[in-house]
Amino acid sequence: MIRSIRNKISLTYILFALVTLISVAVIIEYELESQIEDNIESELLNEIDIISHYLADSNTGSFLHTYESFHQHTVQTQIRITAIDSIGTVLLDSEVEPQLLRFLENHRTRPEINLAAIYGTGRDKRMSKSTSIEYFYVAKKIDIPGLKGDLAGIKYLRASLSLQKMQEQISSMRVKIAYAGIIAMILILILSIFVSERISKPLRNIITKVNEISRGNYNLQIDVTSHDETRMLADSINSLAKQINTDVIELERLAKVRSQFLANVSHELRTPLFSMQAFLETLLKGAINDPAVNTKYLSKALAHVDRLNFLLNDLIEISRIESGELKLSFRYFSIDELFQQISDTFKVLAEQKQITLEIPKNSGIQVYGDRSRLQQVFSNLIDNAIKYNPEGTCIKISCKPIDKSVQFSIEDNGIGIAAEHLPRIFERFYRVDKERSRETGGTGLGLAIVKHIVEAHGSTITATSTAGTGTTFSFCLKK
Ligand SMILES: Nc1ncnc2c1ncn2[C@@H]1O[C@H](COP(=O)(O)OP(=O)(O)OP(=O)(O)O)[C@@H](O)[C@H]1O
Ligand SMILES: [Mg+2]
Structure with missing residues (x-):
């Protein structure tokens, strides 16, 4: 479940939102608290000023009277007032009955008093031991001239306020932030589902298509409307599928060619074999004792063996060339020498048919190639x-240097x-006139072998011909 891109994206979004939300809440709370505290501090300092003015103005010296008015003041403002002398003794407290004052601890070490002693004013925030409510204390060092009686020793005035109200404000703020957070989370969740769906949907589409392609449907093309990485992925898969498709078509073609080749081969082998069989059987059935035919039949059978031999040699040759097993050995050689040899070979054959053979002499040309193959x-x-x-026709061989x-x-x-035959004469077993060429001993492999050898020399052979007029084969070799 957690593996899908959609879940990963949603989870990331939510974590990100959560971190942001918590940081924002922490910052807001901290800022709010310090702002409220600053406000309270100035309010309390203001209160201390009012009290000191009051003390200066209504300096009756009456301790009790002062306590009463302090107490009254506290009931109205919720602000507790404490007056402390230079060594920390509490002289007056708006919330402590005067007769109980002597049970109070010395206040000199209270942080706010300590700070007031050094800097003139001081503040502190701490838990009250008895009420376990947090209080905010502000103290100020004062100097009111002409204070009388019990009040004459007042050195510090301290005002304090419970922070309960502030804490309530902050709690309600927290609740509001939490609500806002929940709403934000829901919105982000919806957004993340939307975004991840946009990413994962085209991917799922690609996966479905790829599965179909792997089932053999190589013609399939994936359509992606976006212009991002998914498009690039789809394009790569498309070209891959196209390549596979071409390869498969080529393989199918090759398989067809091979089976055709096999069919042709077996057909070609069968003809001389059957003929041989026929002659040998006839001889066995008694013809062997008939001097009129026995030698003739035997030599015919032998001719078929020869033909079979030729055919097999050609087949071996062509399959070697096609499989790339046959390596050519290239070197420079004199074309004149080669022509001389060919001329010697075909001289008698041509003369028998009264065919003129024109072969160039002393051309002085050297070519680069495999001499015996050529x-x-x-x-x-x-x-x-x-x-x-x-009979009586003419064969002309020519060589013409062109550039290199x-x-x-x-x-x-x-x-x-x-x-109609010309484009096919280089195919294996292709013969124009099947019956006649079989009589003359052809198998239809000669030109296929020629084509392969010329191509192995990095060249091509072309045939031009007009029925009744003659044929020309031509190809180039490197000088
Ligand atoms: N000079 C030519 N004039 C007319 N027809 C030709 C000529 N050369 C080739 N052909 C035709 O092209 C066919 C293919 O020739 P190819 O040499 O491949 O086979 P083949 O001569 O029949 O058999 P093989 O050469 O294997 O003994 C021949 O059967 C023939 O019909
Ligand atoms: Mg031939």
């Missing part, structure tokens, strides 16, 4: 050009590739 690239492209084009790179192109004037 040889594979050229071989695959030239192999295709010879394989798919009719060399552009290579392999151009033929053969059958071309129709526009």
Whole structure:
């Protein structure tokens, strides 16, 4: 319960309010008390002045008469008057019968008298031992010339007042402060609930949405209207969800590609296997003893084994390249040497089909790359050009330095590739004419391998073609 943000905020508000309230109450009470005390002090001093004037004016010397008028005065004002001589003996007290005065303690050590002896006036506040009511005492050193008789020794006049009334005032003030405090607390509580709700509601909204996202609903976006940290949080979660969504889509695509690849692979493997099986079975059933067909069937079966072998090599190659297992070894090498080698390899094949092969000599160009992989690239492209084009056509290879790179192109004037096939020829197993290319031994992996190798060299390969006119493949390499 205490864990929620709402409760934390409310609790903080209330504690804060409580501390403020208590400090305010303490300050008010202290200020009030000292103000009231100051007022009482000046009232009592005033009283002492009145009494001293009275003493000076009505100096009859009659002790009893003076006591009577003092007593009268006290009944009216509630202010008790005490007259004390220089050594602390109480000479007269408005509340003590004259005959009882001799039982009173000496007053010289009373704090207010002590202070009056030093500074002329003094004040003190203390509990009366008999009534346990707090009294406020003010004393003043006086010098009234011409005092007669028993009153002649008066040195200090002291006036005192019970603080009961003041304490009652303060108590009622306390009650008022308490009421105000309770009202303030209720208001603050309402305010704190309002404020914390404003903070925690969008957070709860975010939590609900995040839960939904974690259940797989990655398309979900969190809307927050404010422009504060909750908005930042929502934005971060939104971009996270978006990222996950893209990743999931990519993973699904990859899974699809893989299963398609597997389907293609098994299909491609099945064809030569079934053919082999058919030839071998026919041979076993007796054809092996028929000299007219036995060698032919065996060599056909062998051709299918060869094809299977090619296919598996290509598959291993492409999966190695795609998984990044195959590391290329880059170095500078002479393109002329490479071209010479290719020319030697394809010379016979091209001549058989009466295809002219134009390969540059003495270009003097050095390129940076993996020589044997690049040889594979050229071989695959030239192999295709010879394989798919009719007799009497021409294949032209060219290399042209551009800035810091060399552009290579392999151009033929053969059958071309129709526009609908052109964007797909670099896909694995893609063949334009499935039946014909199977006859010619193609698996549709050659261009996929070419594309991977060229890309591993930080370049791209492009194919341009017009059906019936010819095809050109081109790519760049670093000089
Ligand atoms: N020079 C070209 N002229 C016309 N068609 C081409 C040419 N090069 C490639 N093609 C077409 O593109 C398809 C894909 O070629 P790719 O080299 O990937 O596969 P393949 O030659 O069939 O098989 P593999 O090269 O794996 O033995 C070919 O089947 C062919 O139809
Ligand atoms: Mg090929």
